[in-house]
Amino acid sequence: MARLDSKVALITGGESGIGLACARLFVAEGASVHLAGLARGGLEAAVAELGPDVADFSVTDVTVEEQVVAALRQVASRFGGLDILFSNAGISGDIAPITDYPADVFRRVLDVHVLGAFFLLKHGLPGLRDGGSVIINSSVVGLTSDPGICAYATAKHAQVGLMRTAAKEMAGRGIRVNTVHPGPTDTDFQRDIEVSATGAPPDVAARIFEARIPLARHACPEEIARSVLYLASSDSSFVTGAALAVDGGMHI
Numbered sequence: 001m002a003r004l005d006s007k008v009a010l011i012t013g014g015e016s017g018i019g020l021a022c023a024r025l026f027v028a029e030g031a032s033v034h035l036a037g038l039a040r041g042g043l044e045a046a047v048a049e050l051g052p053d054v055a056d057f058s059v060t061d062v063t064v065e066e067q068v069v070a071a072l073r074q075v076a077s078r079f080g081g082l083d084i085l086f087s088n089a090g091i092s093g094d095i096a097p098i099t100d101y102p103a104d105v106f107r108r109v110l111d112v113h114v115l116g117a118f119f120l121l122k123h124g125l126p127g128l129r130d131g132g133s134v135i136i137n138s139s140v141v142g143l144t145s146d147p148g149i150c151a152y153a154t155a156k157h158a159q160v161g162l163m164r165t166a167a168k169e170m171a172g173r174g175i176r177v178n179t180v181h182p183g184p185t186d187t188d189f190q191r192d193i194e195v196s197a198t199g200a201p202p203d204v205a206a207r208i209f210e211a212r213i214p215l216a217r218h219a220c221p222e223e224i225a226r227s228v229l230y231l232a233s234s235d236s237s238f239v240t241g242a243a244l245a246v247d248g249g250m251h252i
């Protein structure tokens with residue numbers, strides 16, 4: 001039996017990168033998936049690849065409460081229930097010292113990661129089946145930080161507070177809530193951050209980042225997806241309130 005047989009998952013930011021890698025793995029493990037994201041073209045392509053019989057999508061901005069509610073309604077009417085919430089949508093924001101950091105960018109980064117995850121939990125938890133699993137995609141910089149990333153690191157730390165609160169509130173229903181903390185993972189998102197942070201071309205920037213990772217390489221999205229699958233499935237049946245670093249040792 002596959003590990004997510006007959007489970008239904010909602011993945012925000014599911015049309016690219018880590019979200020799409022998770023969608024592929026979840027479907028391979030027997031789940032149906034709803035991808036809620038911003039890029040219609042990417043969402044349509046992902047659903048076509050995954051198979052419209054097991055995948056659906058909505059153009060959803062996670063910072064707009066009614067759009068999150070509408071996405072959850074669509075899941076209920078299409079798949080008849082929900083077992084897994086993966087809050088994954090994210091943006092990096094600017095790289096600048098706190099004293100120069102633009103307030104509007106700071107606000108937007110917190111909105112996407114924190115308010116977006118909050119809306120997903122606020123409206124998703126009531127309809128989540130007992131025994132379900134919630135995973136929030138934080139970051140290694142939800143456990144540590146670096147100069148220049150005050151908005152992103154603050155948002156990723158805040159997600160841990162939301163996770164811990166939800167884990168205690170939901171334990172009575174057997175719903176587990178955890179965060180995953182990827183280190184640098186080979187996606188366009190990360191390549192852009194590395195180029196902005198170092199001012200170097202992508203290959204050089206990647207080597208500079210890898211010098212700070214004990215395992216001395218980037219993750220591939222599929223490696224993060226396998227950790228998310230662990231948290232989503234009964235393999236992690238006694239794990240809740242955990243912050244799982246999947247970062248090649250970068251947080252040590």
Ligand SMILES: NC(=O)c1ccc[n+]([C@@H]2O[C@H](COP(=O)([O-])OP(=O)(O)OC[C@H]3O[C@@H](n4cnc5c(N)ncnc54)[C@H](O)[C@@H]3O)[C@@H](O)[C@H]2O)c1
Nearest residue numbers: 013016017018061062088089090139182184185187189190
């Ligand atoms: N790539 C890395 O190295 C890395 C490391 C740690 C954490 N993360 C986190 O992983 C998550 C996925 O990142 P990724 O690397 O796959 O990059 P990505 O850019 O491929 O994925 C981000 C997704 O979020 C979606 N999104 C952005 N704003 C949204 C909004 N307002 N509403 C709905 N969807 C929105 C985008 O459309 C995109 O599909 C992010 O939360 C990111 O912070 C990534």
